[in-house]
Amino acid sequence: MALVGALIVFAGLVLLSTTIYIFPKILMLWEKRQIELEKNQKMQMEDKPKEQQALSLPKQFPSDINEVANLYKPLIEELDETFYLTDLYEISKKYDFPHPHITLAAFRDSEILISHGEGVFTWNQPEDNENE
Amino acid sequence: MELLFQFLTNTGYWLADYRQIIMIVVGSVFVYLGTAKEYEPLLLVPIGFGILVGNIPFFKGFGLGIYEPNSVLHYLYFGVTTGLYPSIIFLGLGAMTDFSSLLARPILMLLGAAAQMGIFFTLLSALALGFLPKEAASIAIIGGADGPTSIFLTAKLAPHLIGPIAIAAYSYMALIPVIQPPIMRLLTTRKERLIRMKELRDVPKKELVIFKALAVLLCCFLAPASIPLLGMFFFGNFLKECGVTDRLAQTARTAIIDTATILLGLTVGASTQGDVFLTGKSVGIFLLGAVAFSIATASGLIFAKIMNLFLKEKINPLLGAAGVSAVPGSAREVHVVGQSEDPENFLLMHAMACNSSGVIGSAICAGILWSFMLA
Numbered sequence: 001m002a003l004v005g006a007l008i009v010f011a012g013l014v015l016l017s018t019t020i021y022i023f024p025k026i027l028m029l030w031e032k033r034q035i036e037l038e039k040n041q042k043m044q045m046e047d048k049p050k051e052q053q054a055l056s057l058p059k060q061f062p063s064d065i066n067e068v069a070n071l072y073k074p075l076i077e078e079l080d081e082t083f084y085l086t087d088l089y090e091i092s093k094k095y096d097f098p099h100p101h102i103t104l105a106a107f108r109d110s111e112i113l114i115s116h117g118e119g120v121f122t123w124n125q126p127e128d129n130e131n132e
Numbered sequence: 133m134e135l136l137f138q139f140l141t142n143t144g145y146w147l148a149d150y151r152q153i154i155m156i157v158v159g160s161v162f163v164y165l166g167t168a169k170e171y172e173p174l175l176l177v178p179i180g181f182g183i184l185v186g187n188i189p190f191f192k193g194f195g196l197g198i199y200e201p202n203s204v205l206h207y208l209y210f211g212v213t214t215g216l217y218p219s220i221i222f223l224g225l226g227a228m229t230d231f232s233s234l235l236a237r238p239i240l241m242l243l244g245a246a247a248q249m250g251i252f253f254t255l256l257s258a259l260a261l262g263f264l265p266k267e268a269a270s271i272a273i274i275g276g277a278d279g280p281t282s283i284f285l286t287a288k289l290a291p292h293l294i295g296p297i298a299i300a301a302y303s304y305m306a307l308i309p310v311i312q313p314p315i316m317r318l319l320t321t322r323k324e325r326l327i328r329m330k331e332l333r334d335v336p337k338k339e340l341v342i343f344k345a346l347a348v349l350l351c352c353f354l355a356p357a358s359i360p361l362l363g364m365f366f367f368g369n370f371l372k373e374c375g376v377t378d379r380l381a382q383t384a385r386t387a388i389i390d391t392a393t394i395l396l397g398l399t400v401g402a403s404t405q406g407d408v409f410l411t412g413k414s415v416g417i418f419l420l421g422a423v424a425f426s427i428a429t430a431s432g433l434i435f436a437k438i439m440n441l442f443l444k445e446k447i448n449p450l451l452g453a454a455g456v457s458a459v460p461g462s463a464r465e466v467h468v469v470g471q472s473e474d475p476e477n478f479l480l481m482h483a484m485a486c487n488s489s490g491v492i493g494s495a496i497c498a499g500i501l502w503s504f505m506l507a
Contacts, residue, residue, distance in 0.1 A: 002252035005500050012354045012496050013245035013489065019346055020238035024339055 061098055065110050068103060069125050076123045084119050147189035151406030159183030159401065165306065172306035172461065175279065178394050179302055182401020198402045209399040212294060215287045217396040218280035219360045224389025225280075225459065225491065226368025227381045233485040235339055236332035239439075240451065240482065244489025246435030247455025250275030250428025251497050258420055263413075266290050269501040271417050274301045275424030276494030277308075277456035283400065284361060285498040289505055295403040296414040300421035302400075308461040309468075311422075312429050312453050316469050319433045320449050324440075325473045327448040329482045337373070344370040351496055357506075358499025362492065428456045432486070447482075454483035457490035 062068055075091050076083075085104065092100035107113040114124045140146055162180025166173040186205070190196045198205040211217040234241060251272045258268035270286040270293055282301035286294050304311065316325075348366040352359050371381040403409075432452030440446045450470050454463045463483035470479040 001504055002255050005255070005497065005504065006249060006252045008354065008500050009248050009493055009496050010245045012351060013241050013493055015354075016347060016350050016492070017238040017241035017489075019350060020235055020241070020343065023343070023346065024235075027336075027339060027342075 065106055065112070066125070069107065069112050072097075072103075072107075073125070082116060082120050082122050085113070085121050086119065088113075088121070142191045144189040147191065149189065149406060151410045152187040152189055153406075154410060155183055155187040155404055155406040158404075159187065162401075171309070172302070174393060175302050175397060176306050178397025179299065179401040182398040183404050184401075185398070186402030186405050197405065198399065199405065199408065205399060205402050208395055209403060211392070211395055212283060212298075212399050212403070213287050213291055215284045215360060217392045218284035218287075219364045220392040221280040221389055221396065222361045222495075223364040223368040224384050224386075224392065226365040226370075227372045227385035228389075229365075229369055229372075229459070229488050229491070230484065231340060231343060231369065231488055232335040233332055233481045234488050235335045235343055237482065237485055239443075240447070240485040241489040241492075242439065243432050243436055243452045243455040243486040244457075244491075244493045245455070246452065247428045247432035247486075247490055248276065248493045248497050249431035250424045250426070250456075251494070251501075253427050253431075254420055254424035255501070257423060261416060261420070263416070264290075266505050267293060269505055270297055271420050272424060273297075273494070273498055273501065274304065274417075274421040275428045275456075276490070276497060277301070277305055277425055277428060277458040277462065278491065278494045279305055280396070281361060281457070281494050281498045283396070285502060288502055293413070293417065295400065295405075295409050296417045297421075298400040299404060299409075300418050302397075303418075304421055304425045305458045305461060308458055308465050311425060312462060312465050313469055315426060315429045316433060316450055316453050316466070319430060320437070322473060324437070324449050325470060326477070327446050328474075328477055329448055329451075329479060330445060332481060337375070340373045341370070341375075344373065347492070351492060355496045355499030355503065357502040358495045361495040361498065365491065365495065425456070429453045429462075432456065448477075448479060450479065451483055451486050454486040455490045455493070457487065457494040459487050459491055460484065462490075463487040 058071075062071075072092070075088065075095065075097075078091060079087055089100055089104060092103070097103065104113065108115070112123065112125050113121045115121055159180045159182075162176045162183060164180075165171045166176030166180055186198055193200075195202040196205075197203055198209050200206055211220075254275045255268050255272035258271045259265065263271060266289040270282070270290040273282045273285045274297060276282070279298065279301045283294060283298050286297045290297075344366045348362060351362050368381070368384050371377045371384060429452075432455035433449055434452070435455075436447055436449035436452035440449065448470065450466045454466045456462050463480060463486070466483040466486075467478070467480040470477045
């Protein structure tokens with residue numbers, strides 16, 4: 001009984017001291033990870049305003065479809081020459097363009113978006129419209 | 133005339149017994165040591181005064197004595213017999229303890245474990261001397277040199293021995309400056325006593341706070357019977373370190389622990405009524421208590437020397453003597469002995485690490501012994 005008791009106490013305190021020994025190392029790793037995460041977040045925050053600045057949208061969207069198409073131009077440049085409509089839809093949502101679904105439908109109606117079948121499209125904005 | 137005679141026969145002078153006179157002398161010695169010599173005055177003064185109060189002869193059946201169910205002292209004694217005061221004292225003790233030195237040097241915790249060997253050696257000795265297993269376990273815990281833990285376990289296992297065990301435990305705690313230094317000098321060389329310890333690292337607050345949660349879980353999962361002690365101990369320490377409950381921590385380490393100490397000391401002292409206390413068993417308990425405390429000190433010292441065989445960076449083996457849980461008496465004594473050899477050697481903080489580990493160790497031991505006896 002005495003031997004078992006002594007062994008239990010010893011095992012308990014050895015376990016506790018080992019935990020105390022390892023604990024600061026785990027804490028340090030955790031803090032390092034936190035610092036890295038914060039750094040990454042900071043960098044992302046710094047990058048984000050630039051993107052938003054590049055795609056800053058007017059408070060009131062124009063009613064003319066060609067003017068709207070001009071606003072969509074930077075998005076089209078991010079895509080390949082032929083692209084899926086879903087990709088354009090996703091990217092316009094990402095940059096908070098208002099009502100992308102309706103706008104893309106209007107682009108199709110006015111043949112600014114040309115369908116090549118199976119969801120693939122090309123951008124067809126006349127040069128003079130682009131300069132407007 | 134008859135009324136006057138009847139009154140006289142009811143006075144303490146008439147009813148006095150030689151055993152009560154002996155205990156009154158013992159109580160006076162305690163009060164003297166506490167006040168004049170300042171040996172653990174916060175313990176010895178209430179206990180000594182309690183011995184005086186408890187041994188005043190009285191007419192039995194008036195509801196005056198501590199063992200009479202309707203007496204005021206009996207109600208105050210309730211906190212002892214239920215283990216309530218020790219738990220409250222552990223709360224205050226937790227709110228006082230600084231674990232930073234232990235966290236900075238966790239290996240010192242092993243010395244706290246080694247010093248508990250006195251408990252198990254005494255358990256075997258008490259069993260060999262014919263004490264019942266529950267009595268032997270209660271006597272053995274004196275080796276932890278922790279008054280509240282001894283009272284807590286005895287209240288659970290052998291309540292009839294609370295008086296002698298509590299007096300023995302507190303006496304040996306008060307006699308640390310007399311008992312420990314000779315053992316320290318006997319078991320260490322001068323060269324060993326001169327070993328200087330490396331400066332401790334600063335422990336971040338976060339580490340201190342999270343340690344409490346880890347420690348309470350690890351220790352109480354191992355010995356759930358120690359929850360009333362260790363749960364309160366780590367809770368008190370959490371109040372101290374978490375940074376948002378300073379008022380509660382302040383109350384726990386002042387008013388609460390002081391109230392519990394006063395009531396515990398006074399009632400434990402009063403429980404030593406001569407006719408109940410002065411028995412052969414009490415003498416045996418005192419002798420075994422001395423053996424337990426000495427072996428605990430020696431095992432800590434010897435284990436520190438054994439550790440030095442394997443460690444690159446040697447530790448001062450005197451620290452082993454602080455592995456008993458007499459906080460902060462034994463740590464102070466280690467520091468004093470270390471400084472008597474080299475006044476520039478500061479061992480106090482390192483010894484406090486062993487001391488706080490000893491508190492945890494002895495509470496775990498109490499939990500283990502309680503579980504063994506229930507099995």
